[in-house]
Amino acid sequence: MKLGLWPAKTKERRATILAGLILVQALCALFFIADVIEDLRLDGRIDGPHMVLEFVAAVALVGGVIFLMIELRGLLARMSDMQTGLDIAHGHLADIIEGFFDEWGLTDAERDVAIMILKGLDNDAIARVRNTAAGTVRAQATRIYAKSRTDGRAQFISLFVEELLAGNTQLGDI
């Protein structure tokens, strides 16, 4: 299995960059705070442009780290919400597909084949997965198209896409 060290998705990349910035900036903040404290201990004075600048830098860095942490948390929450939404949609799509299959009265074998057609597998691939002859799959596909009153693969698939795009009110109350 591939170890995705550098995430492929834009949001995950953003989160990784944010985390890296937080790490480096936090260490810089630590350095400046330690430096200010050290200078205070040796010097005991807070005046002078050097001290003021260092103090401002320390405060700005700490503020930056806090801000970036809030940003990262927000981004992570959005990513997790999106995943939840996908999970819900995934479950409902399965329900929708099942609803159609029941309506058409597909047999169990036909259901298997129909799902694989929806997933974009061609007849040969389906035959390999199901360990049957290509002719059997072709016959099953023909029966599926007949039962769903579609004239082929493309129209069959578009039935489901149409259902998703139409914004059916029955599905609104998820």
Place this chain on the structure above:
Amino acid sequence: MSIPGPALSRNSKSRAEAVTAVAQRTSGRISAREVAVWDPLVRLIHWTLALTILLNATVIEDESTAHEWIGYVALGLVGLRVIWALVGPTHARFSSFPPSPARAARHLRAIFAKEHSVFLSHNPLGALMVYNIWLSVIALGVTGYMMTTLAFFGVEWVEEAHEVIFGWLVLSVALHVAGVALETRRSGVKLVRAMITGRKNIPEGSCMK
């Protein structure tokens, strides 16, 4: 086109699961489901901290400036992780892995009873190790800093404490690595991969906690 009402009612649940099963069987992502648990900040801190410990324990000269600086970086990393454990996302928070010997004992019993439980955050035993390692790093940083101050320079017990805590940390890291290896074998969750990619694979038939 609408969905027929009654058809969805009875065993539609298991039917829907069958759809999912067939869909997964043909998608290549066969094995199990994956859950994102470790955010990038947790992972970065983990591996950077491991690197600082490794560097200071092996290649870096003991009384060099580099040793001091790397020590402070390690201290800062633990500090940052503690803040993140207060404000960060769910699995990174203290509340996801409370330091509880009782939970750890229960987890041990579950291991011997061969239960297939999977923890999304640290498992209770791992959580204890996490706190142990953080505290050790903090103690090392504090005693190390004390050695650089005038008041404690050359004071014997401070140096001895630094040495003893270092030994304890090495032992802890060894136990940590062994624990990860054992838990990976027991639960089937690829823990090292999870700390790299952030995702835990949840094997089928294991109960999530």
